[in-house]
Amino acid sequence: MNSKSDKLIDDYTTMLLIRCFEETVDELFTTGVVAGTVHTCVGQEAVAVGVASALQKTDVVTSNHRGHGHFIAKGGDIRRMMAEMFGKVDGYSGGRGGSQLMADYSLGFMGGNGIVGGSIPLAAGMALRFKQQKKFNVAACFIGDGSFNQGTFHETLNMAALWKLPVLFLCENNLYAMSTPVAEGNGNTDFAVRAASYGMPGVSIDGNDYFAVRDTVRGYAGLARSGEGPAFIEFKTYRFSGHSRGDQRLYRTREEENSWKRKGPLRRMKKYLVDNDIMTDADDREIKKAVRKKVQEAVKFSKTSPYPDKGTLLEGVYA
Amino acid sequence: MTMTSYSEAIRQAMTDCMKQDPDVFLMGEDIGVYGGAFGVSRGMLAQFGPERIINTPLSEGSFVGMAVGAALMGARPIVEIMFMDFITLAVDQLVNQAAKLHYVYGKQARCPLVIRAAGGAGRNYGPTHSQNLEAWFCHTPGLKVVAPSSVEDAYTMMKAAIYDDNPVIFLEHKLLYPIKEDCILVPGKSKLPGPVRLQQGGDVTIVSYSYMTFEARMAAHILQKQGIAVDLIDLRTLHPLDETIILESVKNTGKLLIVAEEPRSCGISAEISSRIFEQAYDYIDAPVRRLTMPDVPVSASPSLEKAAMPDRAAIVRAVHELMGS
Structure with a gap:
């Protein structure tokens, strides 16, 4: 095995970890073990891991309401992530943020967002800071198709192009803004062409193909680093799960879901690794077993972690 | 200077x-x-x-x-x-x-x-x-x-x-x-300051901020000549609000007028009024008075705009009413 193969297995493992984490989280919320709501990214793992693989450690990422995968791919500790779902003191935000609001600035993961489109200017502002400080870093901004029609999308893409900011607008188009199909919310569903109207490159790729994601992002990140400015990349993908807890998925058919599952990112990545003798079926089983164990440990850790002390309620409103 | x-x-x-x-x-x-x-x-x-x-x-x-x-x-x-x-x-x-x-x-x-x-x-x-x-x-x-x-x-x-x-x-x-x-523009750094007493007086407390403090200063000057001593407080930091010196002042004067250029409902003046009621009820000897904009959009016409905006004359009148004079 060479280091390239190791890296591929690592990334495949991270994709499996995201899948297992999300399925577990879904179950915990559905069965009422954990209160509140959650948005999982089952089926979109290749985007998160492909992007993280193309970025450098010192690059920053902003995320959205469906951000667990982005965080895990950037190196998030799943024990602290799970504890945050539980509202426990060991969670990334000490229970204050919940599923959508976790961050670890030391990893360059600058947080999810509860407002669709809310993170778009934040990422551009981080890129502005990189530019002012003459750093060769990029800000990667994860958005979904639901954010296309927020004002921040239009305003920020314009300013990012105008000032050639090192920011990448990474759009996971999973075909539905909650329940609304993209064709019911957009006059033109060819999203990549929008980028041209702002004066930046735009490209649309298969978001379930880890290699396509990684290589495309790496290319545009390189351009952004060298002062060529931002880019918009659309990843065509699909969330196998519902929008959030309690979604009966009445707006789409099981046939459609199954057709996407057949082109899911994990089975494609596994096929590549096995076909190219990088991994065996036995390896795959071992990895999956280890991943499940890790997630179960995170659940156990979260169950035993205490709730935050009520006496801390008023702490930290101001810095 | x-x-x-x-x-x-x-x-x-x-x-x-x-x-x-x-x-x-x-x-x-x-x-x-x-x-x-x-x-x-x-x-x-x-x-x-x-x-x-x-x-x-x-x-x-x-x-x-x-x-x-x-x-x-x-x-x-x-x-x-x-x-x-x-x-x-x-x-x-x-x-x-x-x-x-x-x-x-x-x-x-x-x-x-x-x-x-x-x-x-x-x-x-x-x-x-x-x-x-x-x-x-x-x-x-x-x-x-x-x-x-x-x-x-x-x-x-x-x-x-x-x-x-x-x-x-x-x-x-x-x-x-x-x-x-x-x-004198003082060099160096300091923290955001809380409310300040601009003028000491024992008859009535006026609390205001921003341009209304400018009007209140003019009004206090007029009232001074009429023999009414105003304890004038400028809020400076509206939030988080430190009401300490307002309480001190009201406990001394027993009368409070709040002047704020804002719609009347649910604003700064309502908040201060409420805090005084909660914490200095036993000290006030007249209902708290508020001068604000009415709950209405600001008009472009000079006459309507002027009618909505508190000024020094309105402050003087309000103080007289508060004093029962």
Whole structure:
């Protein structure tokens, strides 16, 4: 095995970890073990891991309401992530943020967002800071198709192009803004062409193909680093799960879901690794077993972690 | 001592901070060659260049958000909102993002950001260029809201706002910009100050902020000649509000008039009134009086605008009523 193969297995493992984490989280919320709501990214793992693989450690990422995968791919500790779902003191935000609001600035993961489109200017502002400080870093901004029609999308893409900011607008188009199909919310569903109207490159790729994601992002990140400015990349993908807890998925058919599952990112990545003798079926089983164990440990850790002390309620409103 | 205007003091504070600290920059609409709609940043582009005096397109919702993003990475941005009315376009970034990040993400997230907003009526600019919307932001935990009324405070408080590690809404008033005072601009850093007693008097307490403090000072002068001694308090920091000296004052005078250029309902004046009722009920010997704008949009017509806005004459009348004289 060479280091390239190791890296591929690592990334495949991270994709499996995201899948297992999300399925577990879904179950915990559905069965009422954990209160509140959650948005999982089952089926979109290749985007998160492909992007993280193309970025450098010192690059920053902003995320959205469906951000667990982005965080895990950037190196998030799943024990602290799970504890945050539980509202426990060991969670990334000490229970204050919940599923959508976790961050670890030391990893360059600058947080999810509860407002669709809310993170778009934040990422551009981080890129502005990189530019002012003459750093060769990029800000990667994860958005979904639901954010296309927020004002921040239009305003920020314009300013990012105008000032050639090192920011990448990474759009996971999973075909539905909650329940609304993209064709019911957009006059033109060819999203990549929008980028041209702002004066930046735009490209649309298969978001379930880890290699396509990684290589495309790496290319545009390189351009952004060298002062060529931002880019918009659309990843065509699909969330196998519902929008959030309690979604009966009445707006789409099981046939459609199954057709996407057949082109899911994990089975494609596994096929590549096995076909190219990088991994065996036995390896795959071992990895999956280890991943499940890790997630179960995170659940156990979260169950035993205490709730935050009520006496801390008023702490930290101001810095 | 030199004569300095309110807008010159703000410019001087921004300039001094930018000279000392490369992390400070200014962004906003027409702040470059034009120098800002009210000329506050005039000359700063030539001094600091376009990388630090960032002239933006008309996109409040996003350039405020970009300032938040830059602040999280260690910058200390100042954003000019041309008319406070336009801050409505940036409310998501202030209320849902900037205000909450430190509370949720802890010490790793600091958002040292100044939002300069030109508020207030009196210039016949009409319903969407004359509002004071500060109360909205006082209703948002995590934001600070300040409103200097004097030239000296404009300078000191702008510097303090820039070096505060929290998002600060800095309310400027159009009618204060040209006002000149003989004053010393104190060098060095200080923290955002709380309410201050501008004049000591034992008969009645007047609490106000921003341009209304200017009117209240004039009224206090008139009342002085009539033999009524006003204890005059300027709030300066509206949120978080420290009511300590207001309580002290009211416990002494027993009478309180609050003057605020804001719609009457659910605002700063209502908040102060409520705190006095809760904490100094036994000391007040007349109902708390409030002079505010009525709950009505600000008209463009000079006569209607004037009818809505409290002024020194109204303050004098209100004090007489309060005194029963």
